[in-house]
Amino acid sequence: MQNFKIENPTIVHFGNDVINDLGKVVSNYGKNVLLVYGKGSIKKNGIYNAVIHQLNSIKANVIECKGIKPNPLIMDVNNAVSLGREKQVEVVLAVGGGSVIDSAKLIALGISSGGDVWDFMENKRKPTAAVPIISVLTLAATGSEMNQFAVVQNPQLKKKLGFRHKLMYPQHSFLDPSYTFSVSKAYTAYGIADLIAHALENYFGKGEATLSDRFVYSIIKEAMDYGPALLNNLGDYELRAKIMYAATMALNGLTSNGREFGEWGVHSIGHILSLLYDTAHGATLSIAYPAWLKLMTERIPERISELGKALFDQSDPEKTILEIENFFRKIECPVRMSEIGIDGSKKSEIIQLMIQNKVGGMHYSLKDKDVKRIVEYMFEG
Amino acid sequence: MQNFKIENPTIVHFGNDVINDLGKVVSNYGKNVLLVYGKGSIKKNGIYNAVIHQLNSIKANVIECKGIKPNPLIMDVNNAVSLGREKQVEVVLAVGGGSVIDSAKLIALGISSGGDVWDFMENKRKPTAAVPIISVLTLAATGSEMNQFAVVQNPQLKKKLGFRHKLMYPQHSFLDPSYTFSVSKAYTAYGIADLIAHALENYFGKGEATLSDRFVYSIIKEAMDYGPALLNNLGDYELRAKIMYAATMALNGLTSNGREFGEWGVHSIGHILSLLYDTAHGATLSIAYPAWLKLMTERIPERISELGKALFDQSDPEKTILEIENFFRKIECPVRMSEIGIDGSKKSEIIQLMIQNKVGGMHYSLKDKDVKRIVEYMFEG
Secondary structure (H helix, E strand, O other): OOOEEEOOOOEEEEOOOHHHHHHHHHHOOOOEEEEEOOOOHHHHOOHHHHHHHHHHHOOOEEEEEOOOOOOOEHHHHHHHHHHHHHOOOOEEEEEEOHHHHHHHHHHHHHHHHOOOOHHHHOOOOOOOOOOOEEEEEOOOOOOHHHOOEEEEEEOOOOEEEEEEOHHHOOOEEEEOHHHHOOOOHHHHHHHHHHHHHHHHHHHOOEOOOHHHHHHHHHHHHHHHHHHHHHHHOOOOHHHHHHHHHHHHHHOOOOOOOOOOEOOOHHHHHHHHHHHHHOOOHHHHHHHHHHHHHHHHOOOOHHHHHHHHHHHHOOOOHHHHHHHHHHHHHHOOOOOOHHHHOOOHHHHHHHHHHHHHOOOOOOOOOOOHHHHHHHHHHHHOO | OOOEEEOOOOEEEEOOOHHHHHHHHHHOOOOEEEEEOOOOHHHHOOHHHHHHHHHHHOOOEEEEEOOOOOOOEHHHHHHHHHHHHHOOOOEEEEEEOHHHHHHHHHHHHHHHHOOOOHHHHOOOOOOOOOOOEEEEEOOOOOOHHHOOEEEEEEOOOOEEEEEEOHHHOOOEEEEOHHHHOOOOHHHHHHHHHHHHHHHHHHHOOEOOOHHHHHHHHHHHHHHHHHHHHHHHOOOOHHHHHHHHHHHHHHOOOOOOOOOOEOOOHHHHHHHHHHHHHOOOHHHHHHHHHHHHHHHHOOOOHHHHHHHHHHHHOOOOHHHHHHHHHHHHHHOOOOOOHHHHOOOHHHHHHHHHHHHHOOOOOOOOOOOHHHHHHHHHHHHOO
């Protein structure tokens, strides 16, 4: 076991009607609130009104920042930073899924630090402060509500990068499972694929950490046992709660304690597909994970075998990958590029951008020939 | 799933040589440090010197409070409070196991609030502040290093009570597995029994929380898979680390999220045995848990069956209890009163004090006849 620190300051309010505490919590940080959200679905499902009601109850000055894209863009972040600085924002309140919360985190850094936020992503400049971040989660997937990560893309540079910083933990996150009732079947499934991928990225990280492995199995089993039922009952509170809680635990530190770092190679591959085809993040992962695992049967068959034993009660690496693929198929997530409408003529474009972006995880590096094989697997069959 | 809050402010520094950061961390809180420890084993194994070296490096004024008993006493806590108030202590530094950390937490409340700390235990008075608490853990067992609980006994009143308060989370806890190398085989085993009991108390709490159940299984399996090996290799860092981490996770909130509350009936029974015979806490639990479970086969056979399926791959409640007993035997923890030298003539004394103290958990109440049957089971066979 590697040395590690447990330090997660996010206070999670989980359950039915937790929104009722939002106003009081926000008021502890300030009156000038930057309300960050996406394309407006929260106006249809009543969440926007509930949030505004809370903010009005504390007489907050609400500055709206809407239109964050599902694959969030750095220019939207930078524009929000300018607005936030101009309006002397004291709290950034994210109402949405991972893309909104990730953007809000970077906006909060930018408001306190100024300049181009992309500089942080490229490690050209270090943030020194952030205004407090509060989130109201509307999509179970990324775990951003209880971690220090943010991912954003820069279409000009054709880059999608992740960034981590202690200042980016939300102070408070409000997780009401009923707030995810209106998430479509497809996006609910992508969220499930995403949380499984997060658990796996930690599982394939560097360093032996047996209890963290067991937590990985627990989270993936929870998702596999209840995910399919949820897709047939999108308005079931208990099932929404199980998946929401699993997604939060998949990437809040729990699955990485005792490891030097996670793998994250599959995410870097997935980001390329989002950059090129604006594919939903979870859908890129259900395609890329089996492909990456197929390559890894040569390097780490025992590790894949252990996973198979724990999840499917069999230890054959190939069969383990097949089981994972079958699960993704069962929840109607794509496992091949053809299923997202991309044909084999695009292989070279994908390979080129993957090599240019130096895809490859923190633990298992990928040579050009490895990248090519992964791409072949993504199209195969 | 019940509504819940995740809010655990303790920063855990886990691993080899984490003590090197102690001085810097303490200096963030103050110079006047009350150093709380037990009967002096830390002077033999070098831990005391390492701590003093850190405190000297920041020119701290060290006020010593030694002699905390394994089953800690309220008078020792109150004496330390007087000393702490007189010396204007700014930080309470606990170096020890659960008894020392629990005492330190109560001392920290007392220093800020004054008066008799026992008033808090009996809910006669509410604490409003506490000086910061820092712990250096030397025994893997109670999880006190990362929670808000403290247990202390009052021999005059023949009571051993638990108390929880948000102010009692340590600010920082330092967990170096090598700091537990010198813990005896017996106390290492009691620690393992204790952590398993903590996971079980949450498992048998009120409310369905499937992922928390899986975390319970994970923690217990970790303890059962590696505990016996540790007892044959007391100086093995990796095994010490696994058990230390499992003990912390067993009672830091992780296993109770989504439940209304834990059970804790077995602990209340165990406390009676400690009160009467000064039995080590973990040893009381390895006796009391099987006995309590035997009674519960009539009330909650399915719940015990689920546990059996997850831990031992069989679903018979009686066999599950036998497996748990067998595990405790394997690690040489007592499972019957005779094994701690108490014969059947003491039954009525035990029953009387159990009834007088109103033992019985938060979820499953125990009538007088239930208490008698549990005591019978503790002596039986």
